[in-house]
């Protein structure tokens with residue numbers, strides 16, 4: 001969690017070319033895989049920019065656009081595990097005492113009722129409106145966005161999340177890339193909805209608030225695929241656009257931990273592309289994180305303090 005600048009300036013105050021912003025604007029306009037054809041997008045681990053590690057279970061990203069301490073681990077979570085995450089988020093984690101963009105107090109019966117109806121698939125307008133507006137939830141040590149700092153009352157992170165993030169780090173430890181298992185302390189769950197509103201993307205930023213700015217940061221993707229832009233520690237570097245798919249994880253460590261990154265676009269399959277802001281009713285299909293549409297929970301983010 002941290003810095004989000006629009007432009008970078010040189011010491012003399014001259015505005016340098018914001019290569020990150022340029023690519024971010026370009027990708028915002030691309031709304032599905034089909035329209036991405038012909039663009040430079042890393043879509044497969046066969047790409048020469050992926051260097052296999054751990055018997056081909058993990059890949060180091062090797063190109064000028066990123067520091068080499070960035071790793072992609074495709075398909076590490078099973079479909080059932082992705083469902084378990086989504087379920088835990090909507091039935092438990094999104095409620096107080098965890099903070100979310102909808103509620104920062106302990107009284108939230110309306111939130112609980114809205115999420116419950118949604119999960120039981122007996123939605124009405126008010127529960128739809130809850131789901132539609134839920135954008136982020138913080139877990140573990142809570143974060144205060146206004147002061148841009150972590151609050152002192154430390155809460156443990158949910159075990160399920162820690163075990164999934166540890167699985168990724170363990171693979172890299174066995175491959176000799178990371179030397180010890182970090183103690184995960186905080187997470188933000190970002191929900192990007194298929195409506196593709198401005199709130200359904202994440203601008204380029206660095207996570208620079210954590211005290212230990214070198215310990216690994218793990219991002220878990222569930223739901224619809226997205227374009228993840230991964231750069232270096234300055235916006236003047238042109239970032240690498242990669243397709244980040246459900247069940248996959250990204251681990252940024254050492255220098256890459258300081259990298260600008262963000263999510264300019266969620267890919268929404270044409271049959272789920274929504275007109276205006278009208279939302280479809282939930283169906284049992286909406287529980288399949290591969291096709292999760294109206295409530296496209298997508299990003300899971302575990303910065304380590």
Ligand SMILES: O=C(O)CCC(=O)C(=O)O
Nearest residue numbers: 001188190219299300301
């Ligand atoms: O949602 C994602 O995949 C990225 C999340 C992120 O970068 C953040 O929350 O700081």
